[in-house]
Amino acid sequence: MEDTNGKKKGIKKTTSRKLYSASFIVAVLAIISVSAIAVARNNELNTYKQQVENQYNRAFHETVDYVRQIDSLLAKSRLISSPEQMASISSEIFHESFAAKSNMGQLPIIDANIDNTSKFLVQAGDYAFAVSQKMAAEGKVTEEDTKQLSSLSDYCSKLYASLRDIQDKIYSGEMRFGSLAKEGHNTGEGDEVTFVSSIENVEKEFADYPTLMYDGPFSEHIDRLEAKNAPKDQDIGQDAARQIAVDFLGPEKSASMVYNGEENGNIPCYTYAAYPEEGSEERVCYVNVTRSGGHVLMYLDNRAVQEESLDFDAATVKAGEFLQARGIYNMKQSYYDKTAGVATINFAYVQDDIVMYPDLIKVRVALDNGEILGIESKGYIMAHQERRQLPEIRFTEQEARQKVNKGLNITKSGLAVIATDSYREVLCYEFHGNFEEKNFIVYINANTGQGERILLLIESEDGVLTM
Secondary structure, eight states: OHHHHHHHHHHHHHHHHHHHHHHHHHHHHHHHHHHHHHHHHHHHHHHHHHHHHHHHHHHHHHHHHHHHHHHHHHHHHTTOOSHHHHHHHHHHHHHHHHHHHHHHTTSSOTTSOOHHHHHHHHHHHHHHHHHHHHHHHHSSOOHHHHHHHHHHHHHHHHHHHHHHHHHHHHHHTSOOOOOGGGTTOOOSOSHHHHHHHHHHHHHHTTTTOOOOOOSSTTOGGGGGOOOTTSOTTOBOOHHHHHHHHHHHHOTTTTTTOEEEEEEOSSSOEEEEEEOSSTTOSSSOEEEEEETBTTOEEEEEEOOOOOSOOOOHHHHHHHHHHHHHHTTOOSEEEEEEEEETTEEEEEEEEEETTEEEEEEEEEEEEETTTOOEEEEEOHHHHHHOOSSOOOOOOOSOHHHHHTTSOTTSEEEEEEEEEEEOTTOOEEEEEEEEEEETTEEEEEEEETTTOOEEEEEEEEEETTEEEEO
């Protein structure tokens, strides 16, 4: 019994040792596994940080290189003597400026204010293109253009010098983008603050950057444009604006109208919302009334449209009657499209058989019952004049026709006023035609004979739009 019991005890001890050893080994393996995972994750994190650092380095160094190219091109532009040379250089400046701004947007500078620097990069390319267009039309660069190009060149040289200074510090190890997990926020800690502060110092050099006025989409005069049909010194007041919104919507739709505040911009307005269906917030009508003049700038009814029963012609008649009922006459339908059972029809003002495309109103018509579900009249309010003073016509229609590419089969022509990218109005001959089974509109300046614009008509069962 003793031997037997002794053997049993020995077996138990041996089993316990084995279990202890196995547990120890499992624990050690677990520790090793956790350590290995921690090391791997740490390596992954370091690799990720390095990749991010490399991406920021690439974006910054490419920004510096693009600015260097712009600096060189602007310096060359001051000696341009032919339209062909200006066209070539302006194209390069435009490309380099866009690329520089794109790369700068990839840098960790969320907290840094770089508005003026960004504006400079945009305007450098845009202004060079505008000068190129003017030179092609007039054959020379004006003294004012030369002065502006010189100013842009000087500012670009300063920008390049500042960026090179930052670049040298990065190369020498004095500055790093650093711990970028903070997403570039200026927290007051770490190397990234030095970089952000340096960029902010660059921005300070543009504090006195001059206002640049020219014929281009980024000219600063665009932000200062005032509505011709709603001068800012004639505020009608909130009560009068509310009554205009009520009269516009009618008693049924305006029964539960609420005031939503004011919107500022080129056309300041009072905003309202109305709920035509009592007890429901699903259907809403929005109305914006201009503070000056009391015009309805925007109206939108989000009613769901049922099965369509009207075509575009019938919808156009409904839209025209709607405009006339509100005292808006001499409007001509141009382009239109259809979405979710609603036709959006563009109307432009007509003066002496000349279409004034800047005076644009868009009308949304429900194709189930012809109800007007929206209008947008910003173009009309900004540009409309009862009687425009049009420039002299120096080219006959026949002379202008000779400026059109011979490949276009012209089917219709007439006079029209269009707006450039800078909202400058131009009187043109408008030639409709087709080329290789596609329809186009070509605009030739009636005063200079220069081509102003070519539009491609996109036609489908859902409407006619332009590109």
